[in-house]
Amino acid sequence: ETGVTQSPTHxxxxxxxxxxxxxxxxxxxxxxxxxxxxxxxxxxxxxxxYREEENGRGNFPPRFSGLQFPNYSSELNVNALELDDxxxxxxxxxxxxxxxxxxxFFGQGTRLTVV
Amino acid sequence: QKEVExxxxxxxxxxxAIVSLNCTYSNSAFQYFMWYRQYSRKGPELLMxxxxxxxxxxxxxxAQVDKSSKYISLFIRDSQPSDSATYLCAMANQAGxxxxxxxxxxxxxxx
Numbered sequence: 101e102t103g104v105t106q107s108p109t110h111x112x113x114x115x116x117x118x119x120x121x122x123x124x125x126x127x128x129x130x131x132x133x134x135x136x137x138x139x140x141x142x143x144x145x146x147x148x149x150y151r152e153e154e155n156g157r158g159n160f161p162p163r164f165s166g167l168q169f170p171n172y173s174s175e176l177n178v179n180a181l182e183l184d185d186x187x188x189x190x191x192x193x194x195x196x197x198x199x200x201x202x203x204x205f206f207g208q209g210t211r212l213t214v215v
Numbered sequence: 216q217k218e219v220e221x222x223x224x225x226x227x228x229x230x231x232a233i234v235s236l237n238c239t240y241s242n243s244a245f246q247y248f249m250w251y252r253q254y255s256r257k258g259p260e261l262l263m264x265x266x267x268x269x270x271x272x273x274x275x276x277x278a279q280v281d282k283s284s285k286y287i288s289l290f291i292r293d294s295q296p297s298d299s300a301t302y303l304c305a306m307a308n309q310a311g312x313x314x315x316x317x318x319x320x321x322x323x324x325x326x
Contacts, residue, residue: 104258133312140223142303142316143259156312190258192314204314206251206258 103127104193104207112213113181121176121210123191131155132174133204134166135190143190149174150196178212186214218242221304221317230326234291238304238317241285245306245315248280250289253301253319262302263289294324 103126113119125132131150135143145158149168163179172193178185188211194204221238228234236250246267251259263278265271271278277290287306291298301319 106258133314135314140318142219142221142305142318143314145313145315148312150312158313188256203261203264204249205261208258209256211256 104191104205106189106191106207106210108210109208110211110213112215115181115183115214117181118177118179119181119212121178121189121191121212123174123176123193123207125172125174125191125193126205129193129195129205130172131194131196132168132172133192133194134174134176135192135206136160137188137190137209139187146176181214183214186212188212216241218315219304219306219317221320223318223320225321225323227323227325228294230294230296230324232294232324234294234298234322234324236289236291236302236304236320236322238287238306239285240287240306240315242306242308242315243282243285244308246309247307248278248287249305249307249314250276250278251303251305252298253303255300259303294322296324296326299323 105124133148134146137143147157152168168174188209191207192204250263253259268282275292279288303319304317305314
């Protein structure tokens with residue numbers, strides 16, 4: 101198992117609500133990336149945080165936002181939830197800011213259901 | 216055309232078979248190639264990580280990258296029921312922050 105932990109593992113929210121998902125990166129890793137994985141699809145890049153700064157963003161609206169803390173843990177916040185936000189949210193940690201150049205390790209994910 | 220194409224399967228094989236999984240891509244800037252295994256309701260687990268072209272072997276797994284054809288493969292020898300999972304290919308370029316994934320291929324190995 102990787103040292104990347106995510107919480108909670110599951111949650112159910114109502115359309116229009118806000119949600120916060122959390123991720124603790126692997127020891128020694130300073131970069132955290134968030135991905136959304138819809139059922140039957142590959143993960144889609146949301147954004148990346150490197151040393152507490154956003155370091156890249158995918159094609160997601162501003163209601164998806166994040167934070168990285170000095171201990172390199174991270175949060176993903178989603179406002180005004182929509183039904184299509186139902187997915188598995190994955191956090192990946194890596195050693196440096198460009199995860200393609202070093203190995204990226206994923207947590208077990210948070211399964212979000214919006215009703 | 217998507218940047219990364221992967222046949223979703225499903226692929227069913229008997230125990231002991233050799234499995235070949237493949238992805239094609241369109242972005243010639245990709246230099247880093249990965250294969251992840253994902254069990255149902257779990258996060259992806261890194262299996263193989265390769266840079267540029269060539270082969271890499273790890274136990275029963277062999278990854279191949281052919282940049283001239285924009286084609287990558289994962290071979291699994293002596294497949295086991297425990298190999299039943301979804302296999303995701305992923306790629307990145309030198310400057311990119313994102314991994315670009317295929318849709319995943321679902322593999323079932325029967326005993």
